[in-house]
Amino acid sequence: MLGYGFIKTYNKAIDGSKNSTNENRIWEQYIFSLKIGRTLMQNRFRLEQRFIQRSTNDVFAQRLRYFARAIIPVKKQKDSFYQGVFVALQDEIFMNIQNKNNINNSFFDQNRIYGAVGYRVNSKFDLEVGYMNQYINGIMNDVSNNIIQMALYTRFLK
Numbered sequence: 068m069l070g071y072g073f074i075k076t077y078n079k080a081i082d083g084s085k086n087s088t089n090e091n092r093i094w095e096q097y098i099f100s101l102k103i104g105r106t107l108m109q110n111r112f113r114l115e116q117r118f119i120q121r122s123t124n125d126v127f128a129q130r131l132r133y134f135a136r137a138i139i140p141v142k143k144q145k146d147s148f149y150q151g152v153f154v155a156l157q158d159e160i161f162m163n164i165q166n167k168n169n170i171n172n173s174f175f176d177q178n179r180i181y182g183a184v185g186y187r188v189n190s191k192f193d194l195e196v197g198y199m200n201q202y203i204n205g206i207m208n209d210v211s212n213n214i215i216q217m218a219l220y221t222r223f224l225k
Contacts, residue, residue: 068096081207091118107138107148119169129165130176134158138185149190155183155197170206177203183216193220 072092079085096113111134119126136157140148161176170176183197194217201212 068098070094070096086122089120091120092116105140105143105148109136109138110134126166126169128163128167128170130170131162131164133160133162140187148187150187153185153187153193155181155185155195157181171204172206173204175204177201181216183218191222194218195220 070093072090072094074090074092076088076090077085078088092115094113094115096111098109098111100107100109102108111132113132113134115130115132117126117128117130119128134157136155138148139154139156141152141154144151157179158181159179161178162174163170163176164174167173167176179199179201181197181199183195185193185195185197187193196215196217199212199214199216201210201214203210203212
């Protein structure tokens with residue numbers, strides 16, 4: 068799979084001034100899924116080419132992301148999981164692989180860990196509510212964001 072993203076980040080400097088950074092991102096990814104017992108696992112490897120526009124200088128960097136997600140049905144099902152309550156657990160790690168000195172001087176960039184409770188309405192829709200902790204390895208200081216998330220997932224091609 069191939070994709071593109073435009074990301075605008077708003078920053079607040081130590082002196083209180085505000086600025087923004089624009090990033091154009093091209094990415095390639097590979098996703099594979101498997102079933103382990105009654106747990107459904109999804110794995111994603113993504114390579115990103117990042118074109119970051121800063122007020123001082125433009126930066127090109129590459130980053131690798133690995134994402135793993137498990138869906139665990141609460142109630143045992145005979146065949147496949149088509150409907151019911153589930154627990155979702157996921158983690159995504161971001162690793163700088165080119166020009167890390169222009170990002171945060173570290174191979175490790177950020178991590179997003181997530182846990183949720185959801186309901187599979189049918190084979191096409193899931194509803195989910197959960198908590199995510201996003202840890203960002205910053206240039207001058209690290210950031211930890213606590214996020215409550217509600218999501219609707221669709222599977223139209225299944």
